[in-house]
Amino acid sequence: MVLGESLIDARGESHAMAGLLGLVTSFAQRRLHLGYRRARLLAPMGGFAAGAMLNGHEFHYATILAQPDSPLAAVTDAEGKAVASTGSHRGRVTGGFFHLIAQACAT
Secondary structure (H helix, E strand, O other), X not given: OOOOOEEEOOOOOEXXXXXXXXXXXXXXXXXXXXXXXEEEEOOOEOXXXXXOEEEEEEEEOOEEEEOOOEEOEEEEEOOOOEXXXXXXXXXXXXXXXXXXXXXXXXX
């Protein structure tokens, strides 16, 4: 969130963030996003190449209002259903709500 354009607090007031990504998030309408995730990177991130499969989890209450940058990953939940929290990338800057557990094993 801090890498994004702005964050809207519980009172609906907007606060400027770093602006390195176009992401706008809000706590004005809290919604729980929780669960295990599998992500296939669409761009390199943190020593992992594009195409790497990663296992992790997501836990946050923020709602994404705008995510204009390219998606960082194709993300699915534990049942294989696509989720909207794909993360973002703009050049070398990446960010998302995905908390890495481990690189997925090849099957």
